[in-house]
Amino acid sequence: MPEQQWPLWEIFIRSKQGLDHKHAGSLHAADAQMAIENARDVYTRRMEGVSIWVVESKYIHASNPDEAAAFFDPANDKVYRHPTFYDLPDELKYM
Amino acid sequence: MSIEQALINFTLHLADDALILGHRNSEWTGHGPILEQDIAISNIALDLIGQARNFYQYAALLINQSGGVEAGGVGGGFWSGGVGTDGVVTDVGGRGAAGAGANGVDKGSGGVRINGGERGSGEAGGRGPGVVVMEDSLAYLRDAWDFKNCLLVEQANGDWGKTILRQFFFSAAQYALYDQLRYGKDAQLAAISEKASKEVAYHLRWSSEWVIRLGDGTYESHTRMKKSLDELWKFTGELFIPSSYEQQLAKEGIGVDLSLLRPRWEERVREIFSEARLSYPGEEARKGGDGGEGADKRGGGEGGVGKKSAGGVLSGGKEGRHTEELGYILAEMQFLQRAYPGCEW
Numbered sequence: 259m260p261e262q263q264w265p266l267w268e269i270f271i272r273s274k275q276g277l278d279h280k281h282a283g284s285l286h287a288a289d290a291q292m293a294i295e296n297a298r299d300v301y302t303r304r305m306e307g308v309s310i311w312v313v314e315s316k317y318i319h320a321s322n323p324d325e326a327a328a329f330f331d332p333a334n335d336k337v338y339r340h341p342t343f344y345d346l347p348d349e350l351k352y353m
Numbered sequence: 354m355s356i357e358q359a360l361i362n363f364t365l366h367l368a369d370d371a372l373i374l375g376h377r378n379s380e381w382t383g384h385g386p387i388l389e390q391d392i393a394i395s396n397i398a399l400d401l402i403g404q405a406r407n408f409y410q411y412a413a414l415l416i417n418q419s420g421g422v423e424a425g426g427v428g429g430g431f432w433s434g435g436v437g438t439d440g441v442v443t444d445v446g447g448r449g450a451a452g453a454g455a456n457g458v459d460k461g462s463g464g465v466r467i468n469g470g471e472r473g474s475g476e477a478g479g480r481g482p483g484v485v486v487m488e489d490s491l492a493y494l495r496d497a498w499d500f501k502n503c504l505l506v507e508q509a510n511g512d513w514g515k516t517i518l519r520q521f522f523f524s525a526a527q528y529a530l531y532d533q534l535r536y537g538k539d540a541q542l543a544a545i546s547e548k549a550s551k552e553v554a555y556h557l558r559w560s561s562e563w564v565i566r567l568g569d570g571t572y573e574s575h576t577r578m579k580k581s582l583d584e585l586w587k588f589t590g591e592l593f594i595p596s597s598y599e600q601q602l603a604k605e606g607i608g609v610d611l612s613l614l615r616p617r618w619e620e621r622v623r624e625i626f627s628e629a630r631l632s633y634p635g636e637e638a639r640k641g642g643d644g645g646e647g648a649d650k651r652g653g654g655e656g657g658v659g660k661k662s663a664g665g666v667l668s669g670g671k672e673g674r675h676t677e678e679l680g681y682i683l684a685e686m687q688f689l690q691r692a693y694p695g696c697e698w
Contacts, residue, residue, distance in 0.1 A: 300388075
């Protein structure tokens with residue numbers, strides 16, 4: 259089967275120290291098992307991780323960069339959404 | 354032979370198996386069918402060579418402790434030579450190191466000196482306290498008849514499927530072997546096996562998956578796998594035929610009884626083959642054809658390899674009788690060290 263027909267998979271690796279899987283790269287594989295083994299061979303050679311997640315690229319949906327302005331700019335100037343904006347009375351010791 | 358010598362031979366056998374297969378796999382580096390598989394097979398080659406290094410270091414230690422190679426050791430031949438860490442070069446012809454004198458031993462240098470006086474005698478050359486053997490000399494300076502790898506690992510790579518099948522057969526046996534050896538009486542062999550077991554577990558898993566994918570794949574992949582099976586099956590018998598040193602060590606609890614490994618190997622192979630839609634050739638296939646030490650026709654010769662059937666059992670590798678393939682492997686692998694002894698980079 260020519261390689262061009264193998265689907266593309268996105269690889270996420272959880273490092274030894276970390277708590278979340280981080281995107282490490284992508285590779286081609288025929289199915290999930292092979293994708294996991296390929297990820298192990300390609301992305302964990304230097305003990306980069308202890309756990310691998312693979313997701314076929316077609317299942318990842320991303321926000322549209324053209325819409326970034328509408329999506330993200332409005333949050334820039336709403337300082338009241340940050341907890342540090344508020345003064346707490348001294349009696350509330352454990353907030 | 355003494356237990357000491359049997360242990361040396363067994364350790365060399367384990368090392369040679371790993372080194373030759375590692376070398377064969379490394380021939381794919383840069384030529385793999387797909388990037389990720391090129392990396393995978395190179396990783397496997399590195400794992401195997403790492404195992405080989407561990408075994409060679411241990412063998413060198415044992416050899417040096419025992420005072421050198423026995424004249425009557427398996428395979429004979431003189432193979433201690435090379436360069437000491439102090440940079441003194443002795444060529445394999447052994448003209449003697451500078452200033453060493455006819456029977457000179459320079460223990461302080463930590464290097465290799467060849468006892469010039471004995472050099473000409475041919476067989477017994479390696480004996481005596483003057484010769485220090487290292488992992489490199491074992492890997493690069495022994496000739497084919499001193500190598501104790503089984504015949505399976507020296508077979509040519511062929512197509513991807515044949516490489517996979519060879520790896521599968523070997524890893525299934527190696528996994529079963531290490532799983533026993535880690536509980537053996539020799540602490541060093543147990544330690545090496547324990548560590549290597551994890552690597553081999555992955556080799557076995559990886560190759561099993563590919564045997565299934567190619568066997569139960571397209572018409573072409575299935576046909577190629579059947580052809581590879583025909584070519585390789587005759588070499589699988591040797592994996593469970595104990596050599597004299599293996600028999601001796603098994604009795605002492607240091608080695609492994611190979612007959613215990615065979616059922617585990619067979620179970621695994623049958624399981625994977627049924628998913629791969631390949632038929633298990635079985636013992637009947639082994640009885641057709643040569644049925645004996647086919648490689649033994651002349652020293653190092655190819656013996657019964659020319660037989661057409663998939664049957665028969667070819668063996669002799671563990672005792673130093675190899676197919677012609679090994680000669681080509683060593684010519685490539687050893688050329689540099691032999692042409693430029695002691696070169697470093």
